[in-house]
Amino acid sequence: MRRRLIQVTLPFLLCSIPVLAAGAVAAAIEVPAREFYLQHITWMDVLILTIGTVLFFLQMLLTELRPANANTCNMGDNGNGDARAAAMDGPAGRGPSGQSGAASISTLSSAASASVGGAA
Numbered sequence: 001m002r003r004r005l006i007q008v009t010l011p012f013l014l015c016s017i018p019v020l021a022a023g024a025v026a027a028a029i030e031v032p033a034r035e036f037y038l039q040h041i042t043w044m045d046v047l048i049l050t051i052g053t054v055l056f057f058l059q060m061l062l063t064e065l066r067p068a069n070a071n072t073c074n075m076g077d078n079g080n081g082d083a084r085a086a087a088m089d090g091p092a093g094r095g096p097s098g099q100s101g102a103a104s105i106s107t108l109s110s111a112a113s114a115s116v117g118g119a120a
Contacts, residue, residue, distance in 0.1 A: 018056070
């Protein structure tokens, strides 16, 4: 149920907002003003409306054609609910040197302070 809500219902509702807003604006325009606009429409108006419509539908089409895993994040938490620490850890909770994330950070900070001290 939640997956369907996230993958189908919410995107549909969010994509329908511009269409509903355009309908609300069109309905709010008084009839004589709307008739005047439609009788005096120029090629520039047609060009702007056409390009906007084409870009909107192209964006919707490309959204549907994206890979299924394009928006997934493979970084989970490390089991204790600390997703930030898990994001700093490498594969299996280990940094590039095989140390845990905290050890990697302390190694990096000591190396940075050594390079700053050495440069002075």
